[in-house]
Amino acid sequence: MASAAKFRRSFPLAAGAAALAVALLGSATPFARAAELKIGLSSEVTTLDPHFFATGPNIAFHHHLYDSLVDVDPEGRLIPALAESWKTVDETTWEFKLRRGVRFHDGSELTAEDVLFSLERPAQIANSPGPFISYTRPIVARQAVDRYTVRLKTAGAYGALPLDLSSVFIVSKKAAANAAQDRFNSGAAAVGTGPFKLVGFRKGESIEIARNDAYWGPRPEWDTVRFKVLASDAPRLAALLAGDVDLIEAVPPADLARLKTNPKVTLAQHTTWRTLFWHLDQFRDNSPYVTDKAGKPLAKNPLKDVRVRRAISKAINREALVGRTLEGLAQPASNLNSPGIFGYDAELKVEAYDPEGAKKLLAEAGYPEGFGLTLHGPNNRYINDEQVVQTVAQFLNRVGIRTRVETQPLSVYFGKARASEYSMALLGWGSLASDFTLRSIVGTPDPDTGWGTWNWGRYSNPTVDKLVRQALGSVDAARREDFARQAVKAAMSDYAVIPSHHQIATWALRKGLDYGGRIDEFTYAHEVRSAK
Known part of the structure; x- marks a missing residue:
């Protein structure tokens, strides 16, 4: 599947803003040695229940805590995630082979039963303001062939199922069974297999996560990541320039010209979906x-x-x-x-x-x-x-x-x-x-x-x-x-x-950080790296 063109640019600093920028940014610790990343979000994460409200800000953050069977790379191409491979058994049956040895944050092993539970759960949630059922309703039957193999049957031929499932996160059946939103938001039920674990969630204000050292995929660079909700443009940009955050998304267009001339700031841009x-x-x-x-x-x-x-x-x-x-x-x-x-x-x-x-x-x-x-x-x-x-x-x-x-x-x-x-x-x-x-x-x-x-x-x-x-x-x-x-x-x-x-989409980062941007506009802490 083709994707929109991507373009990234780094810009030298503004003469008019140079003195201020040096004062604000000059004493920062080199990011190659940093253990904490601070991100300014442009929109609120309203819930940590990954099946309750399908909005972009929620889904983007949930990728830090949870994984799906199939994922999407920065250019919009399908890639394996919790499922190492998938195929059609016949025109109405798909088979997904799970990775072995994947652990939830509580140490329990991911199995086919967790997958079946997670695919059934969206239809059981009442009063969702943005339900996930459009992604799961095509599935009319689910089967655990063995501990690491899942077969999903659709009513008719349905070629879009793998892409559908890239939007459905897998949760621990043990932790999430009968759990309401408050148990996810408190962390009790927010047990995924993702690259980070939840430390704390203050709705509308901030979220803190810590690296999952048992993660099955590439190891994130950051020991901890702090997200701060900064919905207004001016405070979000001010937080970056003051060093309160290291990266911001949704850079205010009016400030782009100024940031392009700032040697302490790097901009990343990507055409989006x-x-x-x-x-x-x-x-x-x-x-x-x-x-x-x-x-x-x-x-x-x-x-x-x-x-x-x-x-x-x-x-x-x-x-x-x-x-x-x-x-x-x-x-x-x-x-x-x-x-x-x-x-x-x-x-x-x-x-x-x-x-x-x-x-x-x-x-x-x-x-x-x-x-x-x-x-x-x-x-x-x-x-x-x-x-x-x-x-x-x-x-x-x-x-x-x-x-x-x-x-x-x-x-x-x-x-x-x-x-x-x-x-x-x-x-x-x-x-x-x-x-x-x-x-x-x-x-x-x-x-x-x-x-x-x-x-x-x-x-x-x-x-x-x-x-x-x-x-x-x-x-x-x-x-x-x-x-x-x-x-x-x-x-x-x-x-x-x-x-x-x-x-x-435009992201602004303090010098010393690198982010390639994504076609889906999501900000992933695990894809932020120290610049080489």
């Missing part, structure tokens, strides 16, 4: 944040009309959004996944900025004077996310859609958005396959199958659903990708969502 797009309410006749120009509720929901959705897309100047609001740290999007991701359709072109065409479409749909609309988005999750929402509101105002903006912290926003409380809401999504993305984002919601778990607008299109099923059911990779591209084209032609842009 994350695409930002707009969900539109397509299931209610009266949408809560759609009004006439006077602010009164409309008799019908204009967002259910494909002409209106297309008008909104045409009204957005993506080139200006990327160049100005995002300061070049993104690419305009035509797909729901980034270029190079499995199933990306290169034939789809970025929607041309056409405000006059947008006005014409609105008139054809019966809204020549436009209507009122409130845009919702987070203000602490994506690159310049609040500014992105404000900029798009300005574009819509220019074509007659009188637009208001409401942004919220992620901890508030996600819950309300997942409950479909908004009419037009911003979401970022990353996946290593387009059929996976479509299943979660625009697949007809179905709690029994796990489809549409992030389909905030409750879009439904039988043609898209059928093509996604055909893609996921194809064991042949070429055939699967062809169906995936057809599904992408069908969904985008119907403006199931409005794609905006693909992000470019």
Whole structure:
């Protein structure tokens, strides 16, 4: 599977900031001899239960404590993890051979029973705000052939199962049986096989972990790692420059020019899988944040009309959004996944900025004077996310859609958005396959199958659903990708969502550290090294 291009750069220091940087950083201990790493996180880790809430920040951190059967390398390629190998026994049966001698943090050995328990557990968790069941529901039968061999059966041919399982962490059956979130957060149930063990978790503030010296994989360089939640850009950057942390993710774009000239700082950048797009309410006749120009509720929901959705897309100047609001740290999007991701359709072109065409479409749909609309988005999750929402509101105002903006912290926003409380809401999504993305984002919601778990607008299109099923059911990779591209084209032609842009991630490190970055934007302490 191809991946987005990666590029890393180190920059010499700023003359204007040199004196300050030397004062702040000059006395640091060389990192080749350091035993502790301090990382500034841009988003909160909300739980240490690896099956409760499938958000990027949670999953990224969980990789320190837990392993999955199959993993993904920095470029998005599948690699062995707890499973040394896997194969199809027949078109509906997969066999996974486990590594022998892998130990959980409590010293007990990993066995097939722990794997079966972990694959069953997501479906047993109630009230998950972001469930993992879309990854496990294809499995209809599980079998421990022996202590180190697992066979998984799907209802039909399903070529995507190994990639699905890269998102499901394996926990100790003994430690996690009947465990609620508080037992994971306290550490009692947070017993994995990962490169680090939990030392302490203060939700919303900090996490401390220690190296697992019995880890089956490459030995991490760091004895201890301290994560500090620094959701606001300015404090996160200040913490790096003050030496309070050694690495930060999600570097504020406005500070990149200054950091490029700082000889005590190294920047790492990587194009990523994350695409930002707009969900539109397509299931209610009266949408809560759609009004006439006077602010009164409309008799019908204009967002259910494909002409209106297309008008909104045409009204957005993506080139200006990327160049100005995002300061070049993104690419305009035509797909729901980034270029190079499995199933990306290169034939789809970025929607041309056409405000006059947008006005014409609105008139054809019966809204020549436009209507009122409130845009919702987070203000602490994506690159310049609040500014992105404000900029798009300005574009819509220019074509007659009188637009208001409401942004919220992620901890508030996600819950309300997942409950479909908004009419037009911003979401970022990353996946290593387009059929996976479509299943979660625009697949007809179905709690029994796990489809549409992030389909905030409750879009439904039988043609898209059928093509996604055909893609996921194809064991042949070429055939699967062809169906995936057809599904992408069908969904985008119907403006199931409005794609905006693909992000470019930036990390800043104190001189003496090296991090290659990842296509998934994750920050892994075990992949940070002392520079050679």
